[in-house]
Amino acid sequence: MEITMYDTLLQLPLFQGLCKNDFTNIIGKVKLHFRKYNADDIIVEQGAPCTQLIFLLNGEIISQTTDNQHSYALFETFGSPFVIEPYSLFGMQTNYTATYKARTDINIVTIDKLFVLNELNNYEIFRLNYLNILSNRAQVAYEKLWNSHIGNTEEKILNFLVLRSMKPEGKKILKIKMEDLASLIDETRINVSKVLNDLQEQGLVQLSRKEISIPALEKLTEKNK
Amino acid sequence: MEITMYDTLLQLPLFQGLCKNDFTNIIGKVKLHFRKYNADDIIVEQGAPCTQLIFLLNGEIISQTTDNQHSYALFETFGSPFVIEPYSLFGMQTNYTATYKARTDINIVTIDKLFVLNELNNYEIFRLNYLNILSNRAQVAYEKLWNSHIGNTEEKILNFLVLRSMKPEGKKILKIKMEDLASLIDETRINVSKVLNDLQEQGLVQLSRKEISIPALEKLTEKNK
Numbered sequence: 001m002e003i004t005m006y007d008t009l010l011q012l013p014l015f016q017g018l019c020k021n022d023f024t025n026i027i028g029k030v031k032l033h034f035r036k037y038n039a040d041d042i043i044v045e046q047g048a049p050c051t052q053l054i055f056l057l058n059g060e061i062i063s064q065t066t067d068n069q070h071s072y073a074l075f076e077t078f079g080s081p082f083v084i085e086p087y088s089l090f091g092m093q094t095n096y097t098a099t100y101k102a103r104t105d106i107n108i109v110t111i112d113k114l115f116v117l118n119e120l121n122n123y124e125i126f127r128l129n130y131l132n133i134l135s136n137r138a139q140v141a142y143e144k145l146w147n148s149h150i151g152n153t154e155e156k157i158l159n160f161l162v163l164r165s166m167k168p169e170g171k172k173i174l175k176i177k178m179e180d181l182a183s184l185i186d187e188t189r190i191n192v193s194k195v196l197n198d199l200q201e202q203g204l205v206q207l208s209r210k211e212i213s214i215p216a217l218e219k220l221t222e223k224n225k
Numbered sequence: 226m227e228i229t230m231y232d233t234l235l236q237l238p239l240f241q242g243l244c245k246n247d248f249t250n251i252i253g254k255v256k257l258h259f260r261k262y263n264a265d266d267i268i269v270e271q272g273a274p275c276t277q278l279i280f281l282l283n284g285e286i287i288s289q290t291t292d293n294q295h296s297y298a299l300f301e302t303f304g305s306p307f308v309i310e311p312y313s314l315f316g317m318q319t320n321y322t323a324t325y326k327a328r329t330d331i332n333i334v335t336i337d338k339l340f341v342l343n344e345l346n347n348y349e350i351f352r353l354n355y356l357n358i359l360s361n362r363a364q365v366a367y368e369k370l371w372n373s374h375i376g377n378t379e380e381k382i383l384n385f386l387v388l389r390s391m392k393p394e395g396k397k398i399l400k401i402k403m404e405d406l407a408s409l410i411d412e413t414r415i416n417v418s419k420v421l422n423d424l425q426e427q428g429l430v431q432l433s434r435k436e437i438s439i440p441a442l443e444k445l446t447e448k449n450k
Contacts (some may be wrong), residue, residue: 063306091360135316
């Protein structure tokens with residue numbers, strides 16, 4: 001095992017606090033599956049059952065969440081180290097909420113749910129890390145739910161994005177028809193178009209056919225505080 | 226220990242699947258604190274640190290979540306068996322998100338975080354139950370975030386309630402000035418008043434001064450599907 005992979009895994013919130021000895025011990029018992037993907041390869045698909053933890057060791061991945069009912073999709077980018085949906089391994093909805101694709105060439109390692117339960121879960125620090133990660137996700141969502149608000153057209157568009165984004169910052173791409181977005185936020189197409197074009201002039205979004213690209217969501221959020 | 230308390234605790238999602246033997250074993254090791262409250266007594270206050278699990282053994286409690294910034298409050302009712310905010314014991318936000326009051330005379334039992342970590346967490350079933358409960362909460366919130374929508378005035382009011390309610394069904398009371406609600410959902414006071422009065426005529430809400438009472442949120446949700 002390469003030393004870099006080892007160190008990368010230890011940087012993950014799930015493993016933080018584990019001493020190298022414990023980690024060596026874990027690695028000895030838990031079956032790790034290594035895999036390489038080339039840029040644009042699909043790692044998992046939205047809706048597929050989540051039966052393992054997938055760790056991104058290096059490179060970048062893109063999540064794509066599609067709302068089939070309303071025919072739009074939101075894309076986000078994640079760098080390493082990263083774990084794909086630790087909150088989809090348990091609970092009532094154990095299917096991936098998004099499709100994950102390699103944006104660059106990447107290396108991943110996966111650990112089956114069985115090993116998570118039977119081995120990793122025996123380490124107090126791992127257990128506590130997992131409880132903290134799940135609680136955090138629930139807490140962040142709760143904050144968003146209470147702070148969601150309806151305002152002018154710009155605030156409505158921002159709120160639409162913030163509610164649906166996993167990360168509050170970074171690049172997002174929303175593939176949607178302007179009239180569909182307008183309908184989803186109960187606005188006229190004209191108003192939505194006007195606001196988006198204003199934002200484009202300020203360099204906060206880039207518009208192309210059926211696509212709104214937001215280079216940094218946090219800049220839009222900051223502006224609307 | 227009364228047999229009824231024992232059975233009540235075993236009905237909780239946190240303890241489900243534990244055999245009576247294991248549970249007797251746990252009870253022998255974990256310090257349980259019993260307490261009675263009279264109707265209207267406060268059990269915990271919103272913002273107080275969550276350092277224990279509080280189990281409602283019998284009776285009913287009311288949660289009150291106050292949005293100090295916008296000066297409104299939402300009330301919900303919970304029956305036994307119930308655990309107060311297991312998702313606030315871990316993570317970054319370990320403060321209660323609501324105030325909990327006894328609605329009737331009640332009995333509770335509390336277990337300190339230390340015992341949860343050192344004793345309960347040694348039982349695989351308890352661990353798995355806890356992971357499932359936290360994952361579920363995160364998953365339910367995620368569903369709400371993606372399905373939040375802005376529509377006509379009635380849909381906006383309903384969405385406002387659904388996003389903020391812990392339980393999707395049952396009685397809710399929203400203490401708010403009509404003009405504050407109108408402003409929060411970007412509507413006119415006249416529109417909000419008209420819709421609420423229509424809903425009152427249909428028996429779906431009851432209006433009084435600065436208060437909207439919803440006897441059963443699920444009836445409003447069902448109507449708007």
